[in-house]
Amino acid sequence: MLHDIEHLLAQPFGSLPELIAQQAAHRPRHTALILDTHRLDYAALHAGMNRVARSLQQGGLGPGDVVAICAGTSVGYVLAYLGALRAGAAVAPLAPSATAGHLSAMLDNCGARLVLRDREVAAQWPLHAGVGAGAALRCVALDDAPEAGEPWSQWLAAGDAAPATIAPQPDWPFNVIYSSGTTGVPKGIVQSWAMRWSHVRRAVTNGYGPDAVSLCATPLYSNTTLVAALPTLALGGTLVLMRKFDAAQYLQLAEQHGATHTMLVPVQYQRLMACPDFDRTNLSRLQHKFCTSAPFSAALKAEVLRRWPGRLIEYYGMTEGGVRCELHCHDHPTKLHTVGRPAEGADMRFIDEQGRELPAGEQGEIVGHSAGMMSGYYRLEGKTREAEWFDAQGKRFIRSGDVGRLDADGFIVLGDRKKDMIITGGFNVYPSDIESVLCQHPQVAECAVIGVPSEQWGETPVAYVVARPGQLPAAAELRDWLNTRVGKTQRVAAVQLVERLPRSEIGKVLKRQLREQFVQDGLAAL
Template identity: 60%
Template sequence: MHDLLQQDFGLITELIREHAAQAPTRRALVEGERTLTYGALDALMNRTAAALQRDGVQVGDAIAICASPSIEYAAVFLGALRAGVAVAPLAPSSTPESLLRMAADAQARLFFLDAGVAAALDAAPTPATAAPVPRIALDGSSAGGALHDWLAPEGATPARANIRPDTPFNIIYSSGTTGEPKGIVQGHGMRWAHVQRGDQFSYGPNTVTVLATPLYSNTTLVMFFPTLAFGGTVVLMPKFDALGYLQLAQAQRATHTMLVPVQYQRIMARPEFDRFDLSSFLFKFSTSAPFSAALKADVLGRWPGGLIEYYGMTEGGGTCILEAHLYPTKLHTVGRPAATSDIRLIDDEGREVPRGEAGEVVGHSPGMMTGYHGQPGKTREAEWFDPAGKRFIRTGDVGRFDEDGFLLLFDRKKDMIISGGFNIYPSDLEAVLREHPAVAEVAVVGVPSEAWGETPVAFVVGRPGSDTKADALLQWFNGRVGKTQRLAALQFIDELPRSAIGKVLKRELRERYAAP
């Protein structure tokens, strides 16, 4: 098995086939009280791939999946990959109109869904241009045709698909709530590169990975596929809650997990956290949103096992890795470029900046998207080429390398506030506000200003029991920063709006401030 992973290119589905042959009774997938062994998973993947081939779905075609995480969801995803069919995993939290647009954009031949998604779609008007797509219900409901009826018969074997590194593996949509969908096409070669780096993080047959983020998210998939490629067990937690997560991780003797920072925050805040036995953990991972140094330190101090932060994009390009347990003085950074990544910083004119200066982060690696599906113009906007013609992906983030080569991030370029000609990074202001004992969470955004062009305002979630008033906190903050960084306003709110993987939706905060 190790020899297969040394190849420049291979197929994750072939690795699963090997595990099924060598250890058919080993657990592959766990969901609640249900378990699917490698032998049963491999057979279900075969039946899925054979059914797609029977229905005329070709290599390079796509299917859409939109449902809560489940064993069936995972098996259909993997079975489609075996047939060389790309998967477009869609977010159930998207509006029905967006779901239909994304499925149409992917040119999905089939739509796999559950009852909740079907109810939302059926309640919304169907665009006149939307072509009907056959629906298959993953959950035994009346959302579509029954999965067990659609699958090829037991024992079916699909024809071997001709899959190359650039064959589309999945199409992940970065705009699922508003605006036009933008499908990120990742090839089989990109996913193979992700799997190969798993060797350095102790993946193997004894791995038990607990996943409490959705299967449509690249955050989840960067651990889902390596776990199965190395013969481990994936434990799916369809709906996250902090106490339930701790109970599940202890019961399953979890060794690996992927959590976004807000999930770590909620878990660490549980008063009974220290009573749980988490000694089985080898590695914990995080990505997708800013991870404060203080929270990293808390996780390191109280939760056994290493802590790894990935910084990168679904589009790929480059990855920085912070091995927090090895570099406790670098928790304010996102780590150093991975061995196979070339990370550079450029200015507004597309020129590389001198060492030590800030610039937009661009990256090159073996794991890069083919492009945005059907949008060559958007693809070109996301690319930067160095003078030698080497292709990089632009992140839109602003950062700076320290003297040891660790990357410090300031903000998304689009979130940077230009006030009176001065550049203001919201993360700098948020860091000051977090020092106040009344502040649990905070987000700073720029809003229009007649006098300054833009001006910063803050939205704060207070700590339970605090009676600090907004005016007092505003005065406290403005007394600690320079004149150009002072807040124009500060509001307490019950919670920050977040995406399903924990990213603060600053656009919604700007709209909230602008609303009468």
Template identity: 60%
Template sequence: MTGTPDTALVPFVSLPDEIRLLARTQGERAALVCDGETVSYAAFDTFVDRCAAALQRDGVAPRDVVAICAQGSIAYAVAFVGALRAGAAVAPLSPTAHPDSLAGMIANAGAGLVFLDAEVQKALAAAAAPPAVRTVRLDTKTGQDAFDSWLAPAGTVPEPVAIQPEWAFNIIYSSGTTGMPKGIVQSHAMRFAYAHRSISRGYGPGAVTLISTPLYSNTTLVSFFPTLGLGGTVVLMPKFDTKRYLELAQQHRATHTMLVPVQYRRLLADPDFDRYDLTSFQSKSCTSAPFAADLKAEVVRRWPGTLTEFYGMTEGGASCELRAEEHPGKLHTVGQPMPGHEMRLIDPEGRELPPGSIGEVVGRSPTMMTGYYGQPDKTAEAEWYDATGERFIRTGDIGRFDEDGFLVLMDRKKDMIISGGFNIYPSDLEQVIVEHPDVIEAAVVGVGSERWGETPVAFVTLREGAALEPPSLMAWANERLGKMQRLAAVVVVDALPRSAIGKVLKRDLREGFGRGLA
């Protein structure tokens, strides 16, 4: 399936140069707000200059890599854009990564300098092979390695760097739920194209974007950089909290936000949600995890402004867009391919499938990754080429297109359960289980079975005060499921394990379940 071509032709300007221009044209406007501190575009540009000059002083050259691993803050934003202004690529890393994994990512990126905080500094020291890199602390204003002390003196201007569109902007590392994380390289051209496409959703000088997801995640960066590059204001929440989110949204008259499904669910479940004035919202977005149709409908009904779901990968390939208000009958889908994006379906042997089939989703677009950093073999595994030699990125997701060209996702390829030779899609089972009035969420995984090879097990969270017992829920669900779909067990948990951006960690559920079932 192909989206309508994107015909907008805008001359490339790098993000640091856009920030420079904004500092001159709207210098007094707030660029960043965090923990009660506000930084104007003029002040932000000055800090970025000092950071870029300090990096150049320390030997960081264009196309080198700088890593950042810390909680979101104004200093984090300065370090990120400062590194870009020096011509370097940035590897934003998760502070929650295992120390050995963190050290491995720094080594893979070839970063010679890491911006971090006290917790990450301690974690790196505990790694099996601590990296021999310079570190700068973003969370303190005192000490030799403190960010403020490390910055070049006020008024310092860096040597100008002519940033090229094809240069690496950032290296985003995958979550690592299936092994060592892979570094996904995205170019300046890709970030520029995405930011300017965001104008259609109201990003610009009047935008106030409330951000509550981590800055190392592409989920966050797709709203963070369009806001800054187009002259809006970013309100940063270092840690998500429902009450604080609603307070900040009302206080700053937020117009835009990108949240993951679990955050939408928690916000709407807050007993005070409807008391807050959220009428300033123009555009709300969601990505990164399955977004239930009933939850989308509730967001549309109770929260002003448009709701857009995006489906895609950090690797690029292609993305789908679902504008919920415009397509109330398609909330079970993830929408249609975006302008300039193309998607196809392939079978396990890599053969393209005809319309109406179920298969693995592959896609191509102007926002495809260059490749996995330093891992050409992994890059090749992620690519698929059609008969004409066009390059596509494999998503690992199984889906089908309906008669109107909307993509219906079945499941992750690696999460599909093969039981007795039959393919079972966990999402089909999860959809049935959450119809029970006492169930909030469900995640189904396949566990080993001597008889079937694999068999489905459901992990569920229940509504407060519910007295539902696992055997009763299993019997209720199995009455509504097909013979080959029936659950072998139900496990009630307080919460489903999730990554920092809300993805359910099904591998943790499988491993935690223990031995297989007969």
């Protein structure tokens, strides 16, 4: 049976549900999933996945259909996700933190006829005829809450009969992941079965396998979680989930379950380093640490390396795929200011404003081609074309929207999102350059710089600052301190002190919200 698993993984394309079925046959009593006091072995995971698939098939859902899930982390969520795949349907995991308007727009875009949700989501997102598939839309309550829909316990098919067999094709939609919406209404990113298969095969090289215990503390709708959670289960490991990240609880779970792998976002590393329990927690087994989704400062990387031995790998990429870099921080301690080198099989280029390819070393927008690239944005052909770039030979690349350059050793030094770049008096100003200086002030914990309207310059930089605990800096003094240390065009017009920066659930600073806040505060222009 082990040979069957190895044979599957050796194939250029395969089925993730089939791998889980093989794991259940090979080690049925091995723990697959842990959440709070709930434990599922592979036999139970496989049986639950099959019951969901049969329920969907009985409702007429299968290949070509989309199943939406909008709920907090739960065992039922995992079973629903895997079961939809087993039936051949694509999954659209929607963020419960999104507004009701955005959720309805996402549901309408993906065209799901079934949405699985819970009580908390139903309270903020009442569905009615005319939304999504209208009267044909079916709601199932993962937590059996009557206000959320048909009870999960009644909807699930009874018995142990196998669902109808499906044969997924490489170009089938595997899931539709909606972007974080940092710049407006989220777009549905179609990831194919082939793209997800490449993620699973790649995970083998990072130590995922039957002995892996992977601790995930980010939401299940996030691609950050899925790139760790799905390979963990496909390769026969144990997945430990948290409903919500808490640094002290995370450390307790890591030690209790002997976690070997973890995928975290930078703000979670920051909170772990600041947790009083960190230095007295035994994390000796947790040797495979990964980070992605938001800027990871060189200082924080260095602190993690110093206090938490083992591998630390930063991934730079996008849910859309194409662009993919890896920085093995433990092997390259002098390159912590970079996001690493292009990963194996990834082709990274740099282009100017007119889409012309730039020579190595020049700064421009990063575009990438790799095995893991989205099929496109769901039902948004125009947006898909905007996200693509083709070289002279017609090779397809995905545009990142990020600015960067290649250093002399082949490492990528990242700048900013193109949309976050500030044009002041005709000069391009990159917020990250200003932020890196401002964060050196002893009273500054974190900061974000945005461009705001200026009658004199068109745009001008403004800094939002979170002070270190116990510190009460004066905004004007911070502004003056900063402006003596940056170039003339980089000088900020104002510093705004805030208790916290707005972030998505995976730690990205929502600069769009800061720009909106600037207007709401009556500061229309400077």
